Amino acid sequence: MSWNVWGHEWAEALLKKHIEGGVTRHAYMFTGAPGIGRRTLALAFTKALYCQQPPAPGEFCGTCRSCRQLDRLQHTDLFIGQAPAPGETLKIDTVREIQHDLNMQPYAAPWRTALFLRFEEANVNAQNALLKTLEEPPARSKLLLTASNENALLPTISSRCEVIRLRPMPLADLAEKLAASRIMEPEEALRLAHLSAGRVGYALTLADDPDEADRIVSIAADALDLLGEDTVRRFAYAAAFKDIKKRGALRETLRIWQSLFRDLLLLSSGEEERDLPISFLDLRDELTAAAAKGSPEMFRGVLSEVNRMIAYLNANVNLQLAAENLLLNFPSL
Numbered sequence: 058m059s060w061n062v063w064g065h066e067w068a069e070a071l072l073k074k075h076i077e078g079g080v081t082r083h084a085y086m087f088t089g090a091p092g093i094g095r096r097t098l099a100l101a102f103t104k105a106l107y108c109q110q111p112p113a114p115g116e117f118c119g120t121c122r123s124c125r126q127l128d129r130l131q132h133t134d135l136f137i138g139q140a141p142a143p144g145e146t147l148k149i150d151t152v153r154e155i156q157h158d159l160n161m162q163p164y165a166a167p168w169r170t171a172l173f174l175r176f177e178e179a180n181v182n183a184q185n186a187l188l189k190t191l192e193e194p195p196a197r198s199k200l201l202l203t204a205s206n207e208n209a210l211l212p213t214i215s216s217r218c219e220v221i222r223l224r225p226m227p228l229a230d231l232a233e234k235l236a237a238s239r240i241m242e243p244e245e246a247l248r249l250a251h252l253s254a255g256r257v258g259y260a261l262t263l264a265d266d267p268d269e270a271d272r273i274v275s276i277a278a279d280a281l282d283l284l285g286e287d288t289v290r291r292f293a294y295a296a297a298f299k300d301i302k303k304r305g306a307l308r309e310t311l312r313i314w315q316s317l318f319r320d321l322l323l324l325s326s327g328e329e330e331r332d333l334p335i336s337f338l339d340l341r342d343e344l345t346a347a348a349a350k351g352s353p354e355m356f357r358g359v360l361s362e363v364n365r366m367i368a369y370l371n372a373n374v375n376l377q378l379a380a381e382n383l384l385l386n387f388p389s390l
Contacts, residue, residue: 060098060101060104060105060116060117061101062094062097062098062101062257063094063226063231063234063257064094064223064224064225064226064227064230064231064255064257065094065098065223065257068098068221068223069098069101071221072085072098072102072105072115072221073105073114073115073116074115075115076105076106076114076115077114077115081106081199082218082219083191083194083198083199083200084191084194084199084200084201084202084217084218084219085099085102085199085200085201085202085218085219085220085221086176086201086202086203086204086207086210086214086215086218086219086220086221087099087201087202087203087204087221087223088203088204088205088206088207088220088221088222088223089205089206089222089223089224089225089256090205090225090254090256091143091175091205091256091259092253092256092257092258092259092260092262093223093224093225093255093256093257093258093259094223094256094257094258095203095204095223096172096174096203096258097257097258098221098223099172099201099203100127100130100172101117102201103127103132103135103170103172103199103201104117104119104123104124104127105117106166106167106168106170106199107123107124107127107132107134107166107167107168108121108123108124109121109122109123109124123165123166132165132166133164133165133166134163134164134165134166134168134169134170135170135172136155136158136159136169136170136171136172137171137172137173137174138151138152138154138155138171138172138173138174139151139173139174139175139178140175140178140179142305143175143178143305143308144178144304144305144308144370145178146178146179146180147173147175147176147178147179147180147183148179148180148182148183149180149182149183149186151183152173152179152183152186152187153186155171155173156171156186156187156190158171159171159190159194159195159198159200160195162197163197167197168197168198168199169195169197169198169199170198170199170200170201171190171198171199171200171201172201172202172203173187173200173201173202173203174203175203175204175205176202176203176204176210176214177204177205177206177209177210179210181211184210184211184214185211187200187214188211188213188214188217191214191217191218192217200218202214202218206222207220225254225255225256226250226255226256226257227255228247228250228251228255228334229247229250231246231250231253231255231257231260232246232247232249232250233246235249235250235260235261235264239261239264239265241264246264247338248270248338248339249263249264249270251334251335251336251337251338252270252273252274252336252337252338254316254336273313274337274339274340276309276310276313276314277313277314277316277317277337277340278340278343279294280313280314280317280318281317281340281343281344281347283384283387284347284387284388284389284390285389285390288385291381291384291385291387292381292384294380294384295377295380295381295384296377298376298377298380299376299377300376303376304370304376307370307376307379307380308367308370311363311366311367311370312367314363315360315363315364315367316336316337317336317337317344318356318359318360318363319336319360320335320336320337320340320344321344321347321348321351321356321359322353322356322357322360323335324344324345324348325348325349325351325352325353325355325356326353347390350390351388351390355388358386359386359387359388362383362386363383366379366380366382366383
């Protein structure tokens, strides 16, 4: 029986082998881009560990009490730690609280499991606090971490985990799965596969909410339009982020712009091929026209500025001024 984790069959096979052989590690780290399926795989692994009626070693039934509780993230032996919202900070108090819970005996499962999501958002104190638990884990406990990549964490953290590096799913394979599971037209499935850049979880989210896909394309189209606007119009766009509460919205916008300028870089350099496809199929004509007016060096420079801006958001910067500075560096096409 499959865990039904698309695109990560090799990781599923590895984790099943650990369970079947009774050699599960005390800590695993699932790495990859957001939306790639890190949390889904970690929870599937936990189900296989907790299932009360497993069809076979390393599998889970999906219907027993433990499986149903894990589907709702309400199992008494599962403890989840994460920053209050994406882009915010996971602090030491959260880690210490879960460490205390792990030291108790399991209530209903063979193990107590701590699942730390987006652990790259943990500050240094929180990461150092977890280090002692990684070095001397309590009996009958498992630690599962998700992160963008192991290099985003302290080396002492990643070196004490079994790292499972997840990769995007081939776009054609993902589109085929989407079309079959969500009963959609092949063209729409391929559009979402490109838009998600092969990230299975993100693609499924877009499939379940078509308006969200359209909104993302609209944000990308705004950036294309801004390449042809003057400073006044660009600053008017930046003014939408003057509220400090807009930090999350600005971060999301910049992530979308990352994909957009990657598309422009690929098209301007003639590298858009099967192995390096563009994300925004809806905007292919507009992207091709814009790419013809620029150069790879130009778009590489803008992409670098966008990346730098995302890093700045982790500091206490004025959002509107930061957005204005970025837009000043946009080329005029």
